[in-house]
Amino acid sequence: MSxxxxxxxxxxxxxxxxxxxxxxxxxxxxxxxxxxxxxxxxAQAASDQAARxxxxxxxxxxxxAPLAQQIQSLQLRLKAFPKDQRSxxxxxxxxxxxxxxxxxxxxxxxxxxxxxxxxxxxxxGNLDADTGMAALAAARHxxxxxxxxxxxxxxxxxxxxxxxxxxxxxxxxxxxxxEAFGEFQKAVDLKPDLATYSxxxxxxxxxxxxxxxxxxxxxxxSAAASAADQAWADNQLGELAFNRGDVAGARRSYLLATRxxxxxxxxxxxxxxxxxxxxxxxxxxxxxxxxxxxxxxPEYVIALHDLYQVDGQASQAARELGxxxxxxxLFRSNGVDMDLEIAQYNADHGLDLADGLAAAxxxxxxxxxxxxxxxxxxxxxxxxxxxxxxPYANRALALGTRNALFFFHRGMIEGALGQxxxxxxxxxxALSINPSFSVLWSKTAADxxxxxxxxx
Numbered sequence: 065m066s067x068x069x070x071x072x073x074x075x076x077x078x079x080x081x082x083x084x085x086x087x088x089x090x091x092x093x094x095x096x097x098x099x100x101x102x103x104x105x106x107a108q109a110a111s112d113q114a115a116r117x118x119x120x121x122x123x124x125x126x127x128x129a130p131l132a133q134q135i136q137s138l139q140l141r142l143k144a145f146p147k148d149q150r151s152x153x154x155x156x157x158x159x160x161x162x163x164x165x166x167x168x169x170x171x172x173x174x175x176x177x178x179x180x181x182x183x184x185x186x187x188x189g190n191l192d193a194d195t196g197m198a199a200l201a202a203a204r205h206x207x208x209x210x211x212x213x214x215x216x217x218x219x220x221x222x223x224x225x226x227x228x229x230x231x232x233x234x235x236x237x238x239x240x241x242x243e244a245f246g247e248f249q250k251a252v253d254l255k256p257d258l259a260t261y262s263x264x265x266x267x268x269x270x271x272x273x274x275x276x277x278x279x280x281x282x283x284x285x286s287a288a289a290s291a292a293d294q295a296w297a298d299n300q301l302g303e304l305a306f307n308r309g310d311v312a313g314a315r316r317s318y319l320l321a322t323r324x325x326x327x328x329x330x331x332x333x334x335x336x337x338x339x340x341x342x343x344x345x346x347x348x349x350x351x352x353x354x355x356x357x358x359x360x361x362p363e364y365v366i367a368l369h370d371l372y373q374v375d376g377q378a379s380q381a382a383r384e385l386g387x388x389x390x391x392x393x394l395f396r397s398n399g400v401d402m403d404l405e406i407a408q409y410n411a412d413h414g415l416d417l418a419d420g421l422a423a424a425x426x427x428x429x430x431x432x433x434x435x436x437x438x439x440x441x442x443x444x445x446x447x448x449x450x451x452x453x454x455p456y457a458n459r460a461l462a463l464g465t466r467n468a469l470f471f472f473h474r475g476m477i478e479g480a481l482g483q484x485x486x487x488x489x490x491x492x493x494a495l496s497i498n499p500s501f502s503v504l505w506s507k508t509a510a511d512x513x514x515x516x517x518x519x520x
Contacts, residue, residue, distance in 0.1 A: 153192035225255035341500030
């Protein structure tokens with residue numbers, strides 16, 4: 065295995081979890097609202113089918129029997145009706161979902177195969193397959209491809225809210241925010257529901273409006289139609305609370321989610337994150353280990369690795385690192401682009417910094433999203449190129465996002481450049497947003513601020 069192939073990465077998946085709000089909340093600061101006058105361009109039956117498929121693609125699912133039963137049912141149907149292009153498309157989307165809920169990207173090639181079969185049967189006007197291909201491309205971090213497929217779907221049915229939402233997801237990941245927010249506005253105008261309200265929440269969060277982001281997610285929760293949806297929305301409320309430093313509020317929301325649907329794993333990881341923030345490292349390690357055993361999402365494996373590292377358990381940290389290396393190979397072999405994750409992990413852990421920088425630069429060449437700008441800034445800083453890093457750190461905060469990690473990165477870069485007042489201000493801001501923003505870096509932020517003569 066090459067050095068680069070040994071790098072550890074986060075799981076692929078829809079990077080945009082959710083975004084938007086109709087009615088009393090002003091959705092966007094940067095762009096105007098949409099006109100809400102979409103018109104249907106296909107038969108109602110096809111529109112309804114695609115709406116269900118797109119909504120499923122946009123929302124996380126819980127591992128369990130219903131999805132497996134759905135796949136088995138579709139497989140049986142296709143044995144009897146092999147020319148049913150809609151069922152082929154549904155099966156493809158189900159495979160994308162299965163990859164996400166099991167953290168097993170081996171389902172992606174299966175999804176691609178059956179979606180392509182649907183398209184061979186109906187090359188044009190196939191909204192179901194267009195939706196599935198958009199979801200698959202996004203899961204593999206091919207956001208340009210996701211945008212292309214989403215736009216094809218919009219041509220088929222411009223009045224379908226969910227295809228606008230999926231197109232908006234891709235535009236966000238490409239850093240084309242005014243266009244993305246316009247797509248989300250169309251989506252929420254057409255169909256205010258869990259999927260569109262939650263996108264509104266994310267869009268508002270990106271622009272630094274935490275209060276309205278929370279209100280939007282509460283609307284999403286009120287629109288939840290099942291226990292699984294309620295648990296997902298409560299988990300998102302927990303994430304919003306944690307990101308703004310409200311650890312107690314985060315715990316409440318995570319606990320609600322675990323009680324509503326105990327099969328949904330992310331809120332259990334949220335509770336472990338809360339324990340780490342409270343300094344309960346032993347408890348956090350125990351609970352992250354339980355999460356990883358149930359659902360080995362690389363994001364959670366990395367969190368457990370970092371806790372072992374902070375706790376001085378080198379052999380246990382090395383074990384998790386080995387698991388991550390295997391997972392990275394698996395994702396790459398199934399068509400997932402991991403350049404951004406390589407850059408983030410390498411910079412945080414001081415590993416193969418030249419490889420990490422090359423990965424960040426490659427990703428920036430494909431898309432100019434704020435999280436990519438932050439990753440490139442941090443890699444340049446780690447490679448001793450702080451002067452080059454600063455413009456990207458500024459770009460990462462250009463939307464007004466209240467992200468403690470972004471402010472920490474910029475503060476460290478400014479400190480390296482001798483810009484002491486600016487460094488103090490940014491480090492202070494990071495700690496004021498969330499004093500426990502990172503197991504690896506919160507203490508560094510506080511120590512550096514003190515060394516620069518500042519107070520949290």
